[in-house]
Amino acid sequence: MHYGSGSVVSSRTGFTPTGSPRPSRPGQIDPGIIDGIAGGADPSVVSEMSHASAAALLDRVRHDADTDPQIVQRVLTLVDREGVDLIAELWSRSEPDSLPGIMWRLYTLRSWMRRDRDLISRLWRLGEPVATTASAIAGIDQAPDEDDIARLADSILSGAFTGDFAVALDRASAFTDVVAQGLHVEAKRMSAIEQRERAARLLHTAGNLMVTSRDFRHGAQLWRQGKLD
Template sequence: MSTNAQRSGSGSIIASRSAFTHTGSPRPARPGQLDQALAENIAGGVDPEQLSAVSHATAWALLSHVHKTDDPQVVERVLTLVDHEGVDVIAELWSHAEPDSLPGVLWRLYLLRTWMRKRRDSIARLWRLGEPIVTSASAIAGVDAAPTEEDIARTADSILAGAFRGDFAVALDRAATFVDVVVAGLRVQAQRFNAHAKAMADLDRSAVGTTEDIRAAHTKAAQLLHTAANLHTTADDLRTGAHLWRRGRLE
């Protein structure tokens, strides 16, 4: 996931503009229509309170509508909302929502799915590195110890589908656990780059190009650790969402 995927004011890497019994506010009766007119209106500079109201209304409407329907086409369209409407339209609605709100959590879930499907090859490799460290993750996230690229894509879809059609909190916990494993994999990679840099330094720091190679290895390790830290924040956001949902306080 690129640096465009970082939310302003937070370390969460899955909240950006790049690319579920509610006891609070009443749910709108009809699903929000994410059409171009709405997008242009929002982008034109709506009052922050109005934007917040729209983001919460559309999030609740979407979730409620899918729970009430048996139409598989409606479900499929909601699950692939970013594919159909475009990430920028969804970003205008939800990317500025607080991470402990329903629109904020939905935004993270949609971008997590997008990222997992687009980077399925590298994520599969990171999972294989991180899974032995987070030993219970396979059972919780529903992923094999050595997943293929297609396994990652299917998991991305099933997590989002579970949020809309199953237990919302369980889906959030699955997503958080999945991210935990990727974080562990990134840290393993970073350790390998740092170890490589140390080995080069121990061999012969005076060799031509060795200093630059050492610096490059350390830089790569730092980048991986930065991404891991951002993803760790995302996992925390998802777990907080699950906790609030179970208490009827995710609004």
């Protein structure tokens, strides 16, 4: 993400990157689902498939991770290796209070963090100048470098598959809150008239991040209540 560029959009699509080419190869999901989408499936059918595929992916990894450690790495890098087209088609239009909607946000959060790790590490330092509970919840140092951001990106997503799913969402929420605050600090430094438009874009992006942070927090609450499906 280049902040203020519109590459983080509204809460309906969370951290969906825009303006970058997408690999055309689809993710490794049941061929029957692919056929259904290719034929222009009914929206209700697509919704059913999105929920089923998210639940199946999460369930399989949770059951197989102990016997096959490499499965976590394969799922973690699914978008990197296979492309995001099919996952986006299945999950990106799902409501933020649903499992596929939350899974989409987690995957795109990881992609964004790894792609713009240098920028994000700087925004974190602006938003979290002293260690607070956000650092502890997210699981990152007060002044992370770009490698720390990349490791955190993997840690949050892999934790959703191998640990407490709600805790992973809490970590994602705390992280996006701080980065959003960093964007606010950056915008306030832009006082010159010619910088006002850019500052407005930063604040718009920060607002989108705050909404997505709330989506993560709400998802964590629903998961703990057994209502995230």
